[in-house]
Amino acid sequence: MPVEDLATLHLDTLYEYDAAGLIAGIPGVITTPRVHLLRTPDGNHWRLGAGCSPALRERLAAALAAEPVVVDPANLENRPPALDALRSLLATEAPPANEYRGPAFAFPEHIPEPARTGDVEVVGDATGLRAAGRLAWISEVTPAERPLVIARDASGVIVAFCHSARASDRAAAAGVETAEDARRAGYGIATVAAWARAVRAEGRVPLYSTWWGNTASRALARRLGLGCYGEDTHID
Numbered sequence: 283m284p285v286e287d288l289a290t291l292h293l294d295t296l297y298e299y300d301a302a303g304l305i306a307g308i309p310g311v312i313t314t315p316r317v318h319l320l321r322t323p324d325g326n327h328w329r330l331g332a333g334c335s336p337a338l339r340e341r342l343a344a345a346l347a348a349e350p351v352v353v354d355p356a357n358l359e360n361r362p363p364a365l366d367a368l369r370s371l372l373a374t375e376a377p378p379a380n381e382y383r384g385p386a387f388a389f390p391e392h393i394p395e396p397a398r399t400g401d402v403e404v405v406g407d408a409t410g411l412r413a414a415g416r417l418a419w420i421s422e423v424t425p426a427e428r429p430l431v432i433a434r435d436a437s438g439v440i441v442a443f444c445h446s447a448r449a450s451d452r453a454a455a456a457g458v459e460t461a462e463d464a465r466r467a468g469y470g471i472a473t474v475a476a477w478a479r480a481v482r483a484e485g486r487v488p489l490y491s492t493w494w495g496n497t498a499s500r501a502l503a504r505r506l507g508l509g510c511y512g513e514d515t516h517i518d
Contacts, residue, residue, distance in 0.1 A: 283487070285324040285511050288388055292489055292512075293320055293329055295453045304332035304339075308448075309426070313379065315516035316372055317342055319363055320386065322512035323353050334375065341371050358385065358513040359494050368517060379518040384493035385500070387508035389478050394507060396472040402433045404480050413440035414461040427457075429480035433469040442469035444477040453487040458502070471502050478506075 283291075297314070300306040307314050316331035328346045330339045345367050352358050362383065372378045405411070408423040408430060423430055423445050433442040441464035447457025456477055460470040478488035490508055492499035503510075 283388070285322050286327075288487075289320050289322050289324075289327045289386075289512060291453050291487060292386055292455075292491075293318065293327060295448050295450045295455055295489060297329065299329075300332050302332070303329075304334075305329050306332050313518050315518055316378075317346070317368060318514065318516040319346055319349065319368075320512050320514055321349070321352055321358060321363065323351070323355060325351055334372075338371065338375055342368070345371060352513075355385070355510045355512065358510075363515055365515070365517075372517060381515075381517050382493055383513065383515045384491060384496070385503075385510045386512045386514055387490040387503050388511050389488050389490065390507045390509065393475050393478050396475050397468055401435070401469070402431060402472045402476050404429050404431050404476060406430075411440055412438075413443070414464070417441070417443065417459060417461055429454075429477055429484070431473045431477040431480065433473050435464060435469075442473050444470075444473035446477075446481070449486075451486070453489055454481045455489040455491065458499075465498065470498075471505050474502060475506060 297305045298307045305314055314331060316334050318329045320327045326346065326349050330342055345364065349363050352361055369378045408421050411420050413420045417440060420440060420443055426449060427445040430445045431443060432440045435441045442460040444456055444458040446454035448455040456474055458470055458474050481488040490503060491514055
């Protein structure tokens with residue numbers, strides 16, 4: 283898929299939009315970004331929040347249009363966008379709150395088969411699933427977040443899962459979590475690989491993104507052969 287099409291698909295999947303194409307919300311999330319910039323080698327793409335005034339949106343769009351294109355994705359991490367300028371513009375209406383920067387990845391045509399597959403399964407209903415520690419919230423995964431893939435340890439307890447953290451009728455974005463004492467054992471990579479295959483089987487495009495500081499998530503992307511095609515930056 284061309285990078286430009288992938289970027290549009292990625293942004294369209296992340297948010298709900300109003301009739302004017304402005305970010306209106308995120309299902310289940312209270313705060314939403316006022317600006318989201320996706321930088322790719324083929325050009326920069328952005329979406330603006332419905333809560334910004336028309337005047338602020340005009341000034342933000344001008345600043346984003348002036349943002350240089352970074353041709354090599356390998357340089358994105360160490361070449362941040364003009365964050366100070368964006369912060370200053372946003373501060374004219376409200377102080378900037380949360381910020382996020384991280385790589386966006388595309389899955390390869392052939393998703394490698396992880397070594398650990400026997401403990402992994404796609405499940406249709408999260409009700410009553412028994413998960414380790416912090417993963418207990420798996421019971422809250424809704425039908426809209428399917429496909430849901432789980433990995434069990436030798437005792438049958440769920441120690442990792444991957445679900446569709448954001449989804450549309452054309453794509454789904456992976457959300458993966460592994461119990462702390464089960465990490466580096468291959469559970470996470472196995473669930474993501476199975477999830478991506480399940481998404482493709484539905485005729486949709488699997489998407490994966492993370493933040494630069496999440497070394498474990500970036501290592502998982504490398505092991506699956508995912509290719510970085512851009513960088514997300516968003517500010518609330």
